[in-house]
Amino acid sequence: MKSYNFAVVGATGLVGRTFLKVMEEYHLPVKSLRLFASAKSLGVKLTYAGKEYEVEELKEGCFVGTDFALFSAGASVSKIWAKVASDEGALVVDNSSQWRMEEDCALIVPEINIDDYKDKSRIIANPNCSTIQSVLPLKALDEAFGLKKVTFTTYQAVSGSGKKGLDDLARCERGEKNQFYPYDISKTCIPEIDIFYDDGYSKEEMKMVNETRKILHRPDLKISATCIRVPVPVAHGVVMQAEFKKPVDVIKARIALANYEDIKVLDDPKNHIYPVSTIAAGNDYVYVGRIRKDLAVDNGLLLYSVADNVRKGAASNAVQIVKKIIAEWEH
Numbered sequence: 309m310k311s312y313n314f315a316v317v318g319a320t321g322l323v324g325r326t327f328l329k330v331m332e333e334y335h336l337p338v339k340s341l342r343l344f345a346s347a348k349s350l351g352v353k354l355t356y357a358g359k360e361y362e363v364e365e366l367k368e369g370c371f372v373g374t375d376f377a378l379f380s381a382g383a384s385v386s387k388i389w390a391k392v393a394s395d396e397g398a399l400v401v402d403n404s405s406q407w408r409m410e411e412d413c414a415l416i417v418p419e420i421n422i423d424d425y426k427d428k429s430r431i432i433a434n435p436n437c438s439t440i441q442s443v444l445p446l447k448a449l450d451e452a453f454g455l456k457k458v459t460f461t462t463y464q465a466v467s468g469s470g471k472k473g474l475d476d477l478a479r480c481e482r483g484e485k486n487q488f489y490p491y492d493i494s495k496t497c498i499p500e501i502d503i504f505y506d507d508g509y510s511k512e513e514m515k516m517v518n519e520t521r522k523i524l525h526r527p528d529l530k531i532s533a534t535c536i537r538v539p540v541p542v543a544h545g546v547v548m549q550a551e552f553k554k555p556v557d558v559i560k561a562r563i564a565l566a567n568y569e570d571i572k573v574l575d576d577p578k579n580h581i582y583p584v585s586t587i588a589a590g591n592d593y594v595y596v597g598r599i600r601k602d603l604a605v606d607n608g609l610l611l612y613s614v615a616d617n618v619r620k621g622a623a624s625n626a627v628q629i630v631k632k633i634i635a636e637w638e639h
């Protein structure tokens with residue numbers, strides 16, 4: 309198999325370090341690897357496949373010869389440098405929100421819409437973490453019953469805010485004052501993720517609305533979302549209230565979900581079998597359970613999904629995109 313030149317931007321961050329781990333786990337064919345972060349990390353050494361690499365600073369020309377550039381350094385860095393990387397010849401997979409809704413950029417969950425990258429620009433966007441673990445079960449159920457509308461309620465782990473979130477939870481658990489979240493996250497859930505718009509929705513909530521429509525190719529799909537930060541280190545939970553065109557059946561729903569790539573059904577609540585963060589953390593499955601008919605609407609289902617936000621919600625989804633593209637190139 310051919311091997312390729314890789315760059316990881318934001319390599320010292322939570323997602324960046326996970327990129328390195330997942331790239332190794334998925335046996336990506338890496339010929340060379342360059343790591344980038346901010347000036348403060350210049351010279352920091354990180355290990356990939358048993359070899360140490362020094363972190364470098366971004367500069368013009370640094371992506372020449374790079375085949376794949378994986379970005380996880382935030383939207384402001386991606387706005388400038390993902391474009392530079394793509395102009396210098398790299399195929400970019402970007403984890404920030406910067407390019408997701410650009411007409412010319414594909415927004416990909418590889419199990420659903422890998423082909424969307426064709427005929428688009430050389431910047432592929434990785435969706436928002438909560439969106440990824442929601443669209444996978446929704447796509448499976450859409451194929452079975454025809455999705456009509458959906459309402460999301462999320463329970464998002466602090467690692468979704470990166471290192472700052474994990475540090476604030478640890479700080480508050482030690483009894484020190486909160487510095488990052490507006491309240492003590494060790495003692496409360498916080499219904500605020502990202503900035504708020506004038507209509508009362510947060511930017512995180514609108515990411516779920518807009519990105520779900522784009523990935524499912526359903527620009528008119530009716531969607532609402534409420535996003536809540538919870539005192540959990542890793543793995544988000546999402547409650548979905550979904551309404552369908554056809555009559556729904558819980559057994560058929562379980563079968564459709566269990567047969568879909570990378571979904572695992574855990575649904576025997578009387579025996580305490582349902583998705584929990586401690587089961588999802590550290591692997592790349594989307595766990596789904598608590599599947600039941602919605603008593604409030606006709607043809608409605610209620611379900612709960614849990615997935616590792618740093619892995620399937622970010623690094624692993626990006627690495628799976630690269631892996632599928634390489635497989636296609638070599639086909």
Ligand SMILES: NC(=O)c1ccc[n+]([C@@H]2O[C@H](COP(=O)([O-])OP(=O)(O)OC[C@H]3O[C@@H](n4cnc5c(N)ncnc54)[C@H](OP(=O)(O)O)[C@@H]3O)[C@@H](O)[C@H]2O)c1
Pocket residue numbers: 317318319320321322323324344345346347348349366379380381382383385403404405435436437467468469470471472617618621622
């Ligand atoms: N955490 C999640 O669950 C998750 C899920 C989906 C998407 N994402 C997205 O992934 C991105 C990174 O998130 P994270 O959780 O890994 O954050 P993080 O732990 O705070 O890491 C941020 C990374 O960006 C680097 N960086 C910051 N400013 C930079 C600059 N000017 N030039 C180059 N590198 C710079 C940092 O380098 P230094 O160490 O040198 O500061 C660090 O490597 C964000 O866009 C986030 O929205 C995160």
